[in-house]
Amino acid sequence: MFISHSPAETESLGARFGRVAERGLVIALSGDLGAGKTQFVKGLARGLGIPARVHSPTFTLVNEYGGGRWVLFHLDLYRLETPEQILAAGIEEFLSPAGVAVVEWAERLEASRWPLAAGRIKKVKIEITGEAERKIIYDDFGA
Secondary structure, three states, X not given: OEEEOOHHHHHHHHHHHHHHOOOOOEEEEEEOOOOOHHHHHHHHHHHHOOXXXXXXXXXXXXXXEOOOOOOEEEEEOXXXXXXXXXXXXXXXXXXXXXXXXXXXXXXXXXHOOOOOOOOOEEEEEEEEOOOOOEEEEEOOOOO
């Protein structure tokens, strides 16, 4: 667990994980709107050495960023509400990525009862605990 006191601290935690991320990693990211999920992904991209500006893929579902140690696939399931919509969107191909995948609103993926790639899934949950404070609960990344 980590207590973040600013978006910069949330981003720094993501960068730390990006520096140790291995090919095939899938990060199941959850948290309310405004919790800092995209901030975390910005840091992850920086840790992977990706120079591109990261933004939320809410309307495109998937953003792909190259130029770093691994390709980063950034998925956002916010607009998908049913298992049928998730399956129709073709999200399952990103559960065994040729790089690193981050799935925002991952609880929707789990709700669809998809078999997640055991051992390659790391969960990160961001909880809003104050104006700028966040409690980040995460699986061990070895960072």
